[in-house]
Amino acid sequence: MKIDLTDTTASKINKALVQGRRAIGTPAVGMVLTLVIVTDEENAYDALKAANDASHEHPSRTLVVIKRVSRSPRDRTQSRLDAEVRVGADAGSGETVVLRLYGEVSDHAQSVVLPLLLPDAPVVVWWPVNAPLDPANDPLGALAQRRVTDTYASEQPVRELSARADTYTPGDTDLSWTRITPWRSMLAAALDQVVCEVKAVEVEGEEFNPSCELLAMWLADRLDVPVKRSLSSGPGLTAVRMDTDCGPITLDRADGSLATLSIQGQPDRAVALKRRETAELIAEELRRLDPDDTYASALRFGVERLNSVPAAAVRGAEAAEAAEAAVAKAVQAVALAEAAVARAEDSPAGEAEQAGEGSPAKGEPAEGEPVEAPVEAAAQETAAPEPVKKAAAK
Numbered sequence: 001m002k003i004d005l006t007d008t009t010a011s012k013i014n015k016a017l018v019q020g021r022r023a024i025g026t027p028a029v030g031m032v033l034t035l036v037i038v039t040d041e042e043n044a045y046d047a048l049k050a051a052n053d054a055s056h057e058h059p060s061r062t063l064v065v066i067k068r069v070s071r072s073p074r075d076r077t078q079s080r081l082d083a084e085v086r087v088g089a090d091a092g093s094g095e096t097v098v099l100r101l102y103g104e105v106s107d108h109a110q111s112v113v114l115p116l117l118l119p120d121a122p123v124v125v126w127w128p129v130n131a132p133l134d135p136a137n138d139p140l141g142a143l144a145q146r147r148v149t150d151t152y153a154s155e156q157p158v159r160e161l162s163a164r165a166d167t168y169t170p171g172d173t174d175l176s177w178t179r180i181t182p183w184r185s186m187l188a189a190a191l192d193q194v195v196c197e198v199k200a201v202e203v204e205g206e207e208f209n210p211s212c213e214l215l216a217m218w219l220a221d222r223l224d225v226p227v228k229r230s231l232s233s234g235p236g237l238t239a240v241r242m243d244t245d246c247g248p249i250t251l252d253r254a255d256g257s258l259a260t261l262s263i264q265g266q267p268d269r270a271v272a273l274k275r276r277e278t279a280e281l282i283a284e285e286l287r288r289l290d291p292d293d294t295y296a297s298a299l300r301f302g303v304e305r306l307n308s309v310p311a312a313a314v315r316g317a318e319a320a321e322a323a324e325a326a327v328a329k330a331v332q333a334v335a336l337a338e339a340a341v342a343r344a345e346d347s348p349a350g351e352a353e354q355a356g357e358g359s360p361a362k363g364e365p366a367e368g369e370p371v372e373a374p375v376e377a378a379a380q381e382t383a384a385p386e387p388v389k390k391a392a393a394k
Contacts, residue, residue, distance in 0.1 A: 007081065124147075136171065165300050168299060202241040204240070205231070259273040
């Protein structure tokens with residue numbers, strides 16, 4: 001059932017939802033969350049189709065926000081809200097409201113969405129295209145517990161990943177990360193089958209594919225080994241090769257659907273790794289509404305750190321440099337102390353002290369030298385009386 005509303009309000013939309021539920025005989029609301037899709041007219045159909053397919057697993061109220069661009073300056077000053085209400089078979093297992101915003105109301109979409117949210121239910125906001133650089137600070141993103149973006153749809157995916165890392169807030173996630181869930185599960189299961197130490201990893205895939213970068217960052221972050229990012233013609237991820245001390249482990253998918261897992265000493269196995277549709281991806285993200293700490297750790301590792309030495313080696317080199325700096329400081333301190341002692345010995349006080357060592361004290365005759373008469377005796381001789389002098393002369 002579809003109900004079209006032109007130049008309407010949020011209260012009229014709520015009344016239309018109640019009317020539609022009563023018309024199809026399901027007045028009770030059995031939905032578990034509110035999914036807000038922010039998109040443009042070009043991508044609205046595909047996003048709404050994926051949401052309807054995902055609603056079979058997660059019954060939800062879906063609000064599609066489409067900001068229409070007015071052609072003339074006069075139309076931009078006129079605010080209008082058009083809505084299309086869908087219930088029953090036309091809305092999957094939930095309810096769907098398509099909101100088209102015109103004029104100034106386009107800059108205040110949160111004021112239109114807020115009255116239509118399900119009470120006491122989680123809110124998830126999904127940007128299929130043109131996601132903001134900081135989803136958590138977006139007016140619509142601030143209403144949600146979970147914010148879903150897709151860097152694959154951006155013009156510069158690798159640069160977009162760096163921006164996501166700088167503005168990450170718990171609750172953010174990306175469909176490019178969701179696409180590599182089967183790869184991560186299969187690689188973890190392969191390492192559980194062997195007792196080996198991974199030395200290096202190579203991730204092969206398309207050039208502008210953020211899923212390849214995220215998988216490489218996840219492996220580098222978790223294994224703490226150098227990860228090489230190599231290019232292929234696709235589609236998507238094509239191969240992951242791990243060099244271990246027990247032999248190579250390879251997960252190769254050349255056709256985009258069937259992969260081959262090769263482990264040293266074991267027979268090759270065929271693994272189903274088909275490229276999934278958007279409906280499967282969004283359904284997986286709606287299964288959990290708590291922050292994804294693993295995604296956050298891999299995202300913050302940084303694309304620029306790929307094809308470099310592992311973090312452990314970096315920490316070891318930093319520790320060695322710190323030890324060398326400490327030794328250099330100690331040597332410099334010893335040299336300064338020796339220089340201070342040398343300056344003290346070369347000073348005049350030092351020379352006098354050195355000259356006084358072994359010499360007689362003042363007023364004492366040196367060994368082997370005649371003892372001179374005291375000055376007082378000479379003075380008395382000079383002062384003797386005249387008769388005594390004459391007698392001495394005779």
